[in-house]
Amino acid sequence: MADKPTVGFIGLGIMGKPMALNVLKAGFPLVVHNRSRGPVEELVAAGAEDGSSPKGVAQRAEIILMCLPNSPDVQLVVEGPDGVFEGISPGKVIVDMSTISPVVARDLAAKAEKLGADMLDAPVSGGDIGARQGTLSIMVGGKREVFEQVLPVFQAMGKNIVYIGEAGAGQVTKACNQIVVALTIEAISEALVLAAKAGVDPAKVREALLGGFAQSRILDVHGQRLLDRNFQPGFKTRLHYKDLKIALETGRTYGVPLPVTGLVHEFYGALMATDKAELDHSALATLIEQMAGTEVRRAT
Amino acid sequence: MADKPTVGFIGLGIMGKPMALNVLKAGFPLVVHNRSRGPVEELVAAGAEDGSSPKGVAQRAEIILMCLPNSPDVQLVVEGPDGVFEGISPGKVIVDMSTISPVVARDLAAKAEKLGADMLDAPVSGGDIGARQGTLSIMVGGKREVFEQVLPVFQAMGKNIVYIGEAGAGQVTKACNQIVVALTIEAISEALVLAAKAGVDPAKVREALLGGFAQSRILDVHGQRLLDRNFQPGFKTRLHYKDLKIALETGRTYGVPLPVTGLVHEFYGALMATDKAELDHSALATLIEQMAGTEVRRAT
Numbered sequence: 281m282a283d284k285p286t287v288g289f290i291g292l293g294i295m296g297k298p299m300a301l302n303v304l305k306a307g308f309p310l311v312v313h314n315r316s317r318g319p320v321e322e323l324v325a326a327g328a329e330d331g332s333s334p335k336g337v338a339q340r341a342e343i344i345l346m347c348l349p350n351s352p353d354v355q356l357v358v359e360g361p362d363g364v365f366e367g368i369s370p371g372k373v374i375v376d377m378s379t380i381s382p383v384v385a386r387d388l389a390a391k392a393e394k395l396g397a398d399m400l401d402a403p404v405s406g407g408d409i410g411a412r413q414g415t416l417s418i419m420v421g422g423k424r425e426v427f428e429q430v431l432p433v434f435q436a437m438g439k440n441i442v443y444i445g446e447a448g449a450g451q452v453t454k455a456c457n458q459i460v461v462a463l464t465i466e467a468i469s470e471a472l473v474l475a476a477k478a479g480v481d482p483a484k485v486r487e488a489l490l491g492g493f494a495q496s497r498i499l500d501v502h503g504q505r506l507l508d509r510n511f512q513p514g515f516k517t518r519l520h521y522k523d524l525k526i527a528l529e530t531g532r533t534y535g536v537p538l539p540v541t542g543l544v545h546e547f548y549g550a551l552m553a554t555d556k557a558e559l560d561h562s563a564l565a566t567l568i569e570q571m572a573g574t575e576v577r578r579a580t
Numbered sequence: 581m582a583d584k585p586t587v588g589f590i591g592l593g594i595m596g597k598p599m600a601l602n603v604l605k606a607g608f609p610l611v612v613h614n615r616s617r618g619p620v621e622e623l624v625a626a627g628a629e630d631g632s633s634p635k636g637v638a639q640r641a642e643i644i645l646m647c648l649p650n651s652p653d654v655q656l657v658v659e660g661p662d663g664v665f666e667g668i669s670p671g672k673v674i675v676d677m678s679t680i681s682p683v684v685a686r687d688l689a690a691k692a693e694k695l696g697a698d699m700l701d702a703p704v705s706g707g708d709i710g711a712r713q714g715t716l717s718i719m720v721g722g723k724r725e726v727f728e729q730v731l732p733v734f735q736a737m738g739k740n741i742v743y744i745g746e747a748g749a750g751q752v753t754k755a756c757n758q759i760v761v762a763l764t765i766e767a768i769s770e771a772l773v774l775a776a777k778a779g780v781d782p783a784k785v786r787e788a789l790l791g792g793f794a795q796s797r798i799l800d801v802h803g804q805r806l807l808d809r810n811f812q813p814g815f816k817t818r819l820h821y822k823d824l825k826i827a828l829e830t831g832r833t834y835g836v837p838l839p840v841t842g843l844v845h846e847f848y849g850a851l852m853a854t855d856k857a858e859l860d861h862s863a864l865a866t867l868i869e870q871m872a873g874t875e876v877r878r879a880t
Binding site for chain 2: 382405406417419421440442444445446448449452453455456457459460461462463464466467468470471472473474475477478479480481484485487488489491492493494495496497498499501527530531533534535536537538539540541543544568571572573574
């Protein structure tokens with residue numbers, strides 16, 4: 281059996297830290313970096329090395345993973361001073377697991393190729409629970425043979441791991457995912473608030489609709505959240521707002537008008553202006569509830 | 581074993597005729613009426629009686645079903661001259677299986693009660709295929725004991741038969757269903773057109789999303805329709821346009837703003853102005869496709 285390659289991990293936040301821990305647990309030598317020291321010390325205590333900078337991580341690791349908040353963070357970590365590109369050498373693989381702009385992902389992948397390295401975009405879904413449990417969905421763009429090479433590392437972090445296509449395809453898929461999820465939350469919000477205000481038990485409506493053509497995982501999970509008034513994240517409003525912005529920018533870049541995505545992005549913007557930015561993204565329903573002056577509750 | 585009650589059926593259209601035939605096949609004595617003669621003669625040839633008017637049907641049947649295009653048709657057949665109310669007597673049950681306004685449904689149920697009769701609203705989903713195969717979903721509002729009484733007749737026509745609540749609850753549930761279905765079609769349209777125009781195989785995106793939180797029956801079935809360019813109905817654009825109008829009117833009656841439902845209703849209105857009114861409601865995607873100048877197709 282071949283020795284396991286050394287893996288790097290940059291960005292040890294609410295998602296990145298448990299993902300890095302799972303890579304370590306799967307037996308990969310791990311070298312890490314994070315802007316703040318706390319998570320680095322935790323990982324070092326668990327057996328990882330401190331790479332001290334993105335450049336340091338890229339010098340020591342063969343596969344360099346990162347999980348960062350947004351496009352500018354990824355650009356800084358990859359192209360900036362003491363960045364990954366300064367430490368990279370031919371044959372190494374950069375894997376960006378952040379949710380960022382597909383346009384930026386394609387640009388960075390092209391630049392990596394010029395340096396003789398490979399880059400995959402591999403955004404995830406499944407939230408911090410999926411990150412901890414190693415059950416994330418991972419959508420991957422880049423060269424197929426590079427995907428095959430990194431697959432054992434992905435398997436340490438996720439369950440539903442799908443190769444989509446060329447560079448950027450993972451980020452495009454994630455943008456599509458976030459569009460469908462947001463618009464479906466809006467759909468069940470309008471429907472269940474209507475039911476409640478028209479005097480019909482929303483729990484019964486949810487149940488009836490789950491048995492037919494309107495069935496969705498969102499209706500199942502977030503329909504139940506609305507009935508239970510449970511807006512503890514889950515996936516935060518703030519992050520979905522950011523992800524829809526990426527989807528809209530992608531639409532503008534490629535020439536695809538996204539009228540309802542634009543409207544729902546505005547609704548998330550309305551939530552951002554209140555104290556609801558840190559609530560679960562299903563809190564979108566509270567806007568309709570406020571306008572209707574009612575709440576979706578289990579009939580009592 | 582008690583004798584089966586005589587069932588009436590008014591409105592033998594694309595939905596009503598196969599539904600009535602299934603009631604007949606299940607062994608219920610059947611008396612029918614339809615504005616045009618053709619379907620009446622077909623049903624009589626199959627063993628039904630000709631009731632000659634809604635009044636005539638109500639006089640001869642114990643359970644009077646109807647399946648009509650819209651609220652005004654139901655009001656005319658029930659309250660109009662030679663209508664059901666003229667032939668009804670205490671203890672009989674009227675069952676409206678049309679998709680109409682919940683407000684009208686509640687009004688007619690209250691009027692029926694004053695005449696000593698009962699009325700259920702029992703809209704269906706599942707299309708003409710479900711009507712022929714006897715596999716419709718049926719959402720029922722009215723008194724529970726009346727629902728139990730009619731259940732054997734429902735079972736001749738449908739599979740997923742759900743009692744929701746008081747009068748009008750069936751129509752409210754149907755309105756909710758049509759909101760969720762329409763908005764989910766819009767969601768997958770925006771997502772899959774974005775994928776296609778951004779150079780990513782929409783078939784792969786559909787597959788990846790079906791494995792995660794964006795999963796829905798619409799993404800499965802209509803996602804495949806978009807890939808196959810199959811807009812043969814199915815459920816017609818024209819009918820979904822009508823059903824969203826009912827949902828919006830219901831929202832206005834009960835004080836629930838439905839912003840995205842309103843917008844998607846407008847989009848269906850745009851299709852109504854073209855030759856797409858008779859296409860499957862998944863043709864909603866063609867609006868985004870036209871604006872983007874691309875089509876969702878399986879990558880070749």
